Amino acid sequence: MIHLKTISKTYSDQAITFHALTSVDLKIENGTICGIFGESGAGKSTLLRTINLLERPTSGEVWVNGTDLTSLSAEKLRQARHHIGMIFQHFNLLDSRTAFENIALPLELLHETPRTIKERVNALLTLVGLSDKSAHYPEQLSGGQKQRVAIARALATEPAILLCDEPTSALDNESKQSILNLLKEINAKLGVTIVIITHEMSVIKQICTHAAVIDHGKLIECGSVLQLFTQPASPITKKLVQHSLHIQLPPSLERELKTEKINTESLIVCFKFIGNESSRPLISNLIQKHGITVNIIQANIENIQDANIGFTVCQLSGTEKAIHEALDDAAKASVSTEIIGYV
Amino acid sequence: MFSLELTPLLTATIETLYMVFIASLISIATGLVLGSSLFVLSNKKASKRAIYQMIAFIINAIRSIPFIILMIAIIPLTRLIAGTTIGTNAAIVPLTIAAIPFYTRITETALSQVSTGLLEAANAMGASTFQTITKICIPESMPSLIHGATLTIIGLIGYSAMAGAIGGGGLGELAINYGYQRFDVVVMLETVVILIIMVQVIQASGDKLAKKRRIKPLILPTLLALILSVSYLVWPESNTNVLRIGVMSGWQEDVMQTAKALAQKDYKLSLKIIPFTDYTQPNMALANGSIDANIFQHQPFLDTQVKARKLALMSIGKTFVYPMGFYSTKIKTMSHLPYRGIVAIPNDPSNEARALLLLQKYGVITLKEGVSTLASTRDIVENPQQLRFKELDAAQLPRVLPDAELVAITNDFITSAKLSIQEALIKEDKDSPYANIIVIRIKDKADPAFNQLMDVMHSNEVRDKTMQLFPKGAAIPAW
Numbered sequence: 001m002i003h004l005k006t007i008s009k010t011y012s013d014q015a016i017t018f019h020a021l022t023s024v025d026l027k028i029e030n031g032t033i034c035g036i037f038g039e040s041g042a043g044k045s046t047l048l049r050t051i052n053l054l055e056r057p058t059s060g061e062v063w064v065n066g067t068d069l070t071s072l073s074a075e076k077l078r079q080a081r082h083h084i085g086m087i088f089q090h091f092n093l094l095d096s097r098t099a100f101e102n103i104a105l106p107l108e109l110l111h112e113t114p115r116t117i118k119e120r121v122n123a124l125l126t127l128v129g130l131s132d133k134s135a136h137y138p139e140q141l142s143g144g145q146k147q148r149v150a151i152a153r154a155l156a157t158e159p160a161i162l163l164c165d166e167p168t169s170a171l172d173n174e175s176k177q178s179i180l181n182l183l184k185e186i187n188a189k190l191g192v193t194i195v196i197i198t199h200e201m202s203v204i205k206q207i208c209t210h211a212a213v214i215d216h217g218k219l220i221e222c223g224s225v226l227q228l229f230t231q232p233a234s235p236i237t238k239k240l241v242q243h244s245l246h247i248q249l250p251p252s253l254e255r256e257l258k259t260e261k262i263n264t265e266s267l268i269v270c271f272k273f274i275g276n277e278s279s280r281p282l283i284s285n286l287i288q289k290h291g292i293t294v295n296i297i298q299a300n301i302e303n304i305q306d307a308n309i310g311f312t313v314c315q316l317s318g319t320e321k322a323i324h325e326a327l328d329d330a331a332k333a334s335v336s337t338e339i340i341g342y343v
Numbered sequence: 344m345f346s347l348e349l350t351p352l353l354t355a356t357i358e359t360l361y362m363v364f365i366a367s368l369i370s371i372a373t374g375l376v377l378g379s380s381l382f383v384l385s386n387k388k389a390s391k392r393a394i395y396q397m398i399a400f401i402i403n404a405i406r407s408i409p410f411i412i413l414m415i416a417i418i419p420l421t422r423l424i425a426g427t428t429i430g431t432n433a434a435i436v437p438l439t440i441a442a443i444p445f446y447t448r449i450t451e452t453a454l455s456q457v458s459t460g461l462l463e464a465a466n467a468m469g470a471s472t473f474q475t476i477t478k479i480c481i482p483e484s485m486p487s488l489i490h491g492a493t494l495t496i497i498g499l500i501g502y503s504a505m506a507g508a509i510g511g512g513g514l515g516e517l518a519i520n521y522g523y524q525r526f527d528v529v530v531m532l533e534t535v536v537i538l539i540i541m542v543q544v545i546q547a548s549g550d551k552l553a554k555k556r557r558i559k560p561l562i563l564p565t566l567l568a569l570i571l572s573v574s575y576l577v578w579p580e581s582n583t584n585v586l587r588i589g590v591m592s593g594w595q596e597d598v599m600q601t602a603k604a605l606a607q608k609d610y611k612l613s614l615k616i617i618p619f620t621d622y623t624q625p626n627m628a629l630a631n632g633s634i635d636a637n638i639f640q641h642q643p644f645l646d647t648q649v650k651a652r653k654l655a656l657m658s659i660g661k662t663f664v665y666p667m668g669f670y671s672t673k674i675k676t677m678s679h680l681p682y683r684g685i686v687a688i689p690n691d692p693s694n695e696a697r698a699l700l701l702l703q704k705y706g707v708i709t710l711k712e713g714v715s716t717l718a719s720t721r722d723i724v725e726n727p728q729q730l731r732f733k734e735l736d737a738a739q740l741p742r743v744l745p746d747a748e749l750v751a752i753t754n755d756f757i758t759s760a761k762l763s764i765q766e767a768l769i770k771e772d773k774d775s776p777y778a779n780i781i782v783i784r785i786k787d788k789a790d791p792a793f794n795q796l797m798d799v800m801h802s803n804e805v806r807d808k809t810m811q812l813f814p815k816g817a818a819i820p821a822w
Contacts, residue, residue: 052467081469091463096482096556106468108478163467 001140002028002161002193007050007060009043009138019046020046021217028210030065030160033187033194035225036052037201037240043217044197048163051195052076065160082110085154085192089166091146093138100134106156124152127189128182144175151182155192162186164196168203180207201244204242205229205304211264213237226305227323230272230336238338242270247313247340253297257341266317268297268340271330273310282335283314290326292318315343352530356537358431358512362503364568365435367496367656370442374495377402377443378450379476385455402444410441410502418627426766427633428560429589429617429624434511438502442495449491453484486553493549497542510752514538517563520592523738527759585613586792587624589637591620592756594812599638601808602799610795611679622691623648629784630654638662640779643716644693657788658780660797661821664810665754666775667697668767672744677705683729684748688720689803690734695719697777698751705769716776754817764817 009021015189020043030033038044049055050062052062053069062069069080093102103124107117125131128148131225138146147167154162164183168176184207187194198204204211204225212222213236220234229245249257271282277325283294295315315321330337377398408416414437418428421436457480465475466676481488504515514534522531552558586606590599599616606612617634619625625637626648640648642658649656674680688698696718702708709725710718720732735743740752741760749768757764764770771777781800783793799805801822810816 037768053467054463078469078471081467084467086464086467090460092458092460094461094479094483096485105478109468109470109474157468208572 001030001062001065002026002051003063004047004050005061005063007047007057007062009046009050009055010058016307019217021050021112022126024060024139024214024217024219026212026219028193030189030234031187032209033184033196033207034202035211036195036197036214037204038197038199038214040199042198042214044214045165046217047214048165048195048197048321051161051163052081052086082106082157084161084163085157085159086163087150087167089169091138091143091170093146093151093153098135098137099130099141099145102138102149103152103156106153110157113341120156121152125324127155127186127240128152142175143171143205144178145172147175147179148182151179151186155186155190159192161193161195164194166199168198168200174209183207186198197246197253201240205244207304209305212217213240220274224305226274226309229302229304229309230274232338242340245300245311247298247311249297249313249340251257251317253343257340258343261342265320266267266315267323267342268313269327270338270340271310271312271314272310272336272338274307282330282333283312285329286316288298289329290318290322292316292322292326313340350761352533352537355512355517355534355677356515357575359500359503359514359538359541360568361572362431362434362438362506362511363499363515365391365572366438366442366499366503368565369435369439369491371492371495372438372447373449374446377447377483379454379481381451382454382480382759383472383476383531385451402447405440405444406448410437411505413437413441414505422631427628428631429511429619429628429633431512432507433507433633434513435794438499438506441502443501444497445498445507446491449495450488452489453487454480456487457483472528476760482556483557485558485737489549489553489558493553495548496545496549498539500538500545511523516592516618516620518659520596520618522549536817583768585615586636587615587617587634587798588796589619589628589634589639590618591622591755592620594674594758595755597812598805598809602802602805605802605804606795606799610799612792612795612799614796622693626652626654626656626782629656629782632784635787636781636783636793637798638779638781640780640782641693642780643696643776643782645782647693647717655785656782657785658782659788659793660781660800661778662781662800663813663818664773664775664778664821665813665818666764666767666771667694667701667751667753667777668757668764668770669698669749669751670744670762670767671747671749673748674768679708680728680730681748683731685733685746686730686749686751687733687735687743687747689740690752691737692717692719694737694751694753695734697771699723701751701769754813755819757817758813763815773819773821 004024004026007021007024011018011020020025024047036044036047046055050057051064053062056070064080064084067080069077070082094105097105100121103121107120125134128151130145130148133145135139135260138149141149171179180203183194183196186192196203196208208225210223211225211228213220215236221228221232222236227235229241232241243297253268286292287294293316296312297315298313300311302311316326327337370634381395381398384391405413417437417440421433422428424436425433427433461479461483462475465479466483470478503511503513504518506513506516514537518531518534521527552561588599590596596616596618599614603614603616606614620637625634625639628634629637645656645658648654689695693716696716699708699710699718699720700715703710707728708723708730711722711724714722720734733747737753738756740750741762743750744750752762787793806820
């Protein structure tokens with residue numbers, strides 16, 4: 001388990017003090033794929049680098065599988081890092097080495113025998129699907145292939161954790177999908193804990209089991225991705241989720257939408273149904289039982305974490321009492337409801 | 344006269360290759376280590392920065408010293424390492440010292456250009472500092488390192504030309520000896536052509552290797568060159584029963600070739616001729632045992648040197664007087680010497696005094712009383728013609744004949760400059776104190792080998808050869 005305990009990081013440059021991270025507390029369970037989401041400059045990159053202490057926090061502790069890395073000597077830390085793989089946005093491969101030699105590098109650092117190296121590297125090349133590119137230099141490989149080599153290199157020492165720094169940001173869509181699938185496959189096959197930072201919700205949606213949202217150096221929210229999408233707690237997360245689910249109101253409604261509770265007789269809500277539940281019984285129930293008008297604006301099904309989640313955005317009109325009871329009923333049916341606004 | 348035997352050219356080429364190879368090998372290896380250390384230190388915290396600043400200062404200091412000065416300045420170190428201060432091996436020491444700071448900087452710059460992303464990846468992989476340098480930084484910056492090595496080697500070829508000053512040999516010395524001292528354009532061009540080819544080959548190979556990022560093809564040739572160099576290094580040293588004689592490079596070398604052949608034939612005495620291009624080195628080399636005798640100076644010069652440097656040296660006999668003369672292409676006789684005319688004289692203290700004494704003898708100037716063989720232009724007390732004196736390098740003097748009214752030319756350069764002693768307006772006569780002498784260490788005076796050397800130098804063969812090289816009274820036997 002990775003446990004970041006009240007991590008703070010400040011950069012001081014003479015007069016200016018910059019708080020990159022402020023009291024971040026985060027637990028990542030073994031075997032999960034944890035996405036750290038944030039806009040650029042939010043501090044997600046710094047946060048990722050505190051896990052292997054490439055960035056040493058100004059205060060706080062970094063516990064990785066029962067060891068506080070911040071307490072280790074330089075030599076012990078180097079050894080600990082052999083068990084934490086890392087990949088980068090720009091791959092950071094050695095141009096002077098072939099794909100094979102790049103993957104062999106971490107093993108050479110551990111003084112493995114040529115025989116072991118050869119076996120391990122060939123197995124990894126097969127794993128990432130590049131057996132035929134063994135003797136190619138990075139400049140002869142596409143972006144996606146380079147990232148595959150980087151992944152194989154990061155896995156060479158059989159680490160328990162793989163840190164991914166925006167691994168798909170420099171890739172075209174097709175390569176991006178294949179890299180994400182590969183990471184998911186590695187997590188499933190090898191049980192490696194993956195921590196991935198990204199500024200794309202789609203990455204989180206596609207492969208993460210858990211996610212953390214950070215903004216201005218602070219941890220806003222964290223939990224399972226399912227929870228995050230169906231029950232976002234903070235306004236920032238709500239907005240992100242809406243945006244990533246492409247929930248969009250017609251322009252006429254959008255203009256009238258108020259976030260303050262001024263008119264409680266007409267409001268826009270989003271019902272979220274997990275699994276194969278259908279939204280129809282709920283909606284017809286609302287209409288029949290509570291006598292409110294339901295106008296469906298948008299509905300779609302998203303696949304998150306191999307579960308189908310239905311999103312139904314509708315406008316509810318009726319008396320304040322009826323609407324209140326209707327929403328209570330919906331909550332009882334374990335359908336999460338998010339009030340988008342009032343019109 | 345303009346013909347060239349293959350041997351000197353070949354020898355010089357081998358000497359240059361040898362000097363440059365060994366110096367390059369050592370300086371590149373050392374520079375790589377020092378440059379890597381600087382690179383590591385430059386990324387460290389304040390405490391380590393102090394060490395960085397110190398090394399950087401030393402490097403800048405060495406780089407700012409002109410090579411010829413560096414060569415003289417580190418003579419004690421050279422002796423410590425090479426065991427001698429003259430010859431090809433001795434030349435390698437200053438060459439290496441001069442090239443190390445250069446390659447250190449090249450390494451530091453090359454390594455600092457490795458992307459921070461790669462360094463971060465190395466760090467994340469748990470690479471030690473040493474592993475980061477050897478496994479990542481050096482292989483990644485290989486093209487820059489190879490380009491830098493090419494620059495260093497070519498720079499060393501340039502520097503090696505100056506090795507002649509300490510008898511280092513090589514193509515540069517050959518070019519100076521023949522081209523500069525003897526006015527032999529053909530030899531000069533030949534050496535220059537070989538140097539150009541050498542530089543081109545090195546540059547082209549460097550570019551090719553840098554492109555391929557591989558130095559593996561270099562390993563075998565380097566090992567081979569190393570083996571050859573070591574055998575070259577050991578070879579001449581096996582012959583111990585040799586008298587090493589220092590002479591001025593130029594015609595004196597030719598005279599000594601005759602002496603060498605005769606010594607071998609009549610006395611079974613092996614002579615090794617060590618040419619010098621500078622007047623101070625032969626006495627220093629003799630005093631410290633790098634050579635066993637020298638024949639290049641006259642008694643007044645030796646006296647000054649012995650006094651100034653406290654050398655335990657002595658003369659065992661005279662060879663020839665090579666009379667100095669004043670020449671002119673502008674005036675026909677001394678009486679035509681114009682008011683405020685330019686008089687060019689040698690700039691080494693001994694020959695400068697010699698020229699001034701000659702002018703005093705003919706009543707052109709008057710010198711301060713008692714200065715004699717130490718006279719300089721500052722000792723002129725009367726100069727009725729208001730002559731303007733220009734002090735130049737001895738070899739440069741024949742070249743300024745069109746620019747000066749009167750030029751003092753030592754005998755070494757008369758033949759080369761296509762002058763004859765008879766054209767001199769005024770010249771020294773046979774009772775001149777400036778006869779060349781054979782000089783040895785005082786403690787060796789009982790060694791019979793030097794009597795044999797004297798006999799050889801006074802032989803008919805040597806006399807004839809000298810008279811042939813210095814015809815029409817340009818050399819007068821002084822024994």
